Amino acid sequence: MHGKPRHVSLGINMKRSLVLLFLLVSFLFSCSSPSHYNGYIPSSVPSHFNHQNEYSTKVVQKTLWIPSSPRTVVHEVAPLETLWRISKMYGVPVWKIRRANHLKGDIIRIGQKLIIPGAKYFKNVIPLYPSTKWRYIILHHTGTEIGKATVIHRYHEDRGFIYGLGYHFLIDNGTLGKGDGQIEVSPRWIKQHDGAHCKAGGMNHKGIGVALVGNFNKERPTPAQIDSLILLVKILTEFYNIPPDHVLGHRDVPGARTDCPGRFFPWRRVRLALMK
Ligand SMILES: [Zn+2]
Secondary structure (H helix, E strand, C coil), X not given: CCHHHHHHHHHHHHHHHHHHHHHHHXXXXXXXXXXXXXXXXXXXXXXXXXXXXXXXXXXXXXXXXXXXXXXXXEEECCXXXXXXXXXXXHCCCHHHHHHHCCXXXXXXXXXXXXXXEEECCEEEEEXXXXXXXXXXXXXXXXXXXXXXXXXXXXXXXXXXXXXXXXXXXXXXXXXXXXXXXXXEECHHHHCCCCCCCCCHHHHHHHEXXXXXXXXXXXXXXXXXXXXXXXXXXXXXXXXXCCCHHHEEEHHHCCCCXXXXXXXXXXXXXXXXXXXX
């Protein structure tokens, strides 16, 4: 009497096992994609940072440079960067970075200089969080000839911005030790906070603030900055379904009294690239 039900239940268990195996294999393959992956949870999440969102969503990676052979570089820790993200940027495992810097845990601080042994490349690593909040992209220049996130973060903190760096992304111009075209991800983006970059039109609440280091009333952005800007804006418009006419310069927002991002900002080039 028990024979038949047991046989049936065994069959169901086997099917379940096969389904689980299939799911596991699919998950492993989805993680091995070189360009992006979903739902990857690293073992080294520093709990005190409380920004687990970074690990539960899509991450886009794009190579900025590749040296002829792996080389040791020094990386200065930007606001809210983690060992996990730095490891992705250079293709070096977290444990190697820890060992090279005599770190016992995952705690690193803003401005800390880390030795990255055997960096294979530098990648811009851009996390994308599911949200319906972002309807615009507002482009800025920093108005300074040099810059990087740590410096502007402190400057904005001094100006009373509660979360420091007012933009969501900063595209470096190769000054102060940062890469030309390097995309720095602001803590505001990681925490999905409002920006502090454009009060007019309520853009701080609904606009993603992207700034390029430079004063584009005096000079043009570098070609690498423009490439990174086009890449970033394309990724963001696609992911958040933002129409091209919602990509605006700061000065084009009604009510904004500024000439930002400067008269040499290459709008034609950017608009053409976004239409493709
Ligand atoms: Zn601006």
